[in-house]
Amino acid sequence: MLKHVQVREYVRALVTGSAPGSPAPSERELVHRFGVARMTVRQALDALVVEGLLERIPGRGTFVARPRQSVSRISGYTEDMNRRGLLAESQTLLARREQAGPGVARALNISEGDAVIHWRRLRRGDSTPVCIEDAYLNEILLPGFLQSGMPTSLYDALEQRGLRPTWAEDSITADRPTAEEAGLLELPVGGVVLRQSRRAMAGDKTVEVSRSVYRADRYTMWVQLGG
Numbered sequence: 001m002l003k004h005v006q007v008r009e010y011v012r013a014l015v016t017g018s019a020p021g022s023p024a025p026s027e028r029e030l031v032h033r034f035g036v037a038r039m040t041v042r043q044a045l046d047a048l049v050v051e052g053l054l055e056r057i058p059g060r061g062t063f064v065a066r067p068r069q070s071v072s073r074i075s076g077y078t079e080d081m082n083r084r085g086l087l088a089e090s091q092t093l094l095a096r097r098e099q100a101g102p103g104v105a106r107a108l109n110i111s112e113g114d115a116v117i118h119w120r121r122l123r124r125g126d127s128t129p130v131c132i133e134d135a136y137l138n139e140i141l142l143p144g145f146l147q148s149g150m151p152t153s154l155y156d157a158l159e160q161r162g163l164r165p166t167w168a169e170d171s172i173t174a175d176r177p178t179a180e181e182a183g184l185l186e187l188p189v190g191g192v193v194l195r196q197s198r199r200a201m202a203g204d205k206t207v208e209v210s211r212s213v214y215r216a217d218r219y220t221m222w223v224q225l226g227g
Contacts, residue, residue: 007044076155086125094120107209115139165200
């Protein structure tokens with residue numbers, strides 16, 4: 001198990017059930033206990049802050065978080081399009097078993113070379129190309145996934161297996177498309193894309209790592225802040 005995962009799960013077990021406002025172990029204490037770098041400890045605590053289990057108070061420290069008034073449901077592309085009043089359509093470009101490369105393995109918390117499911121789709125909204133999505137799934141968690149027929153909604157399929165993501169980490173950057181991406185997305189010359197990388201979790205299990213490329217002129221990303 002990765003060091004930051006060990007630290008994260010130790011802190012999770014320690015504070016689960018504690019009253020809101022109770023202090024979490026300090027970074028110094030965790031560095032000493034596990035013999036790891038402060039950056040490793042910070043990565044573990046950051047994950048629990050994002051999850052909503054802990055909260056940081058500047059000048060005071062890290063504490064058990066107060067319950068959030070509302071928690072956004074992690075949505076996939078199909079639900080996102082439905083909210084926007086668009087008909088979601090998908091075309092599978094690739095669906096196969098692969099060996100995990102170093103980046104995917106690290107994100108899924110598995111070993112390089114372990115089996116993953118790679119599902120690449122062209123996503124449309126009202127018949128217009130919007131996104132190219134590459135999803136990588138841990139095959140051990142999804143036995144028979146490729147043999148059962150590709151679902152309309154990945155997150156609905158994960159929910160049926162008790163693995164619907166409950167939280168996720170996203171990073172978003174603006175970029176120029178590759179020639180292949182521009183062709184698939186039917187981008188005009190000089191078009192710009194938004195690249196989204198997601199690591200989606202169901203509890204403490206990483207169930208999906210995805211890399212999506214959106215047409216910036218046809219898609220706005222909404223981010224909810226606060227409860």
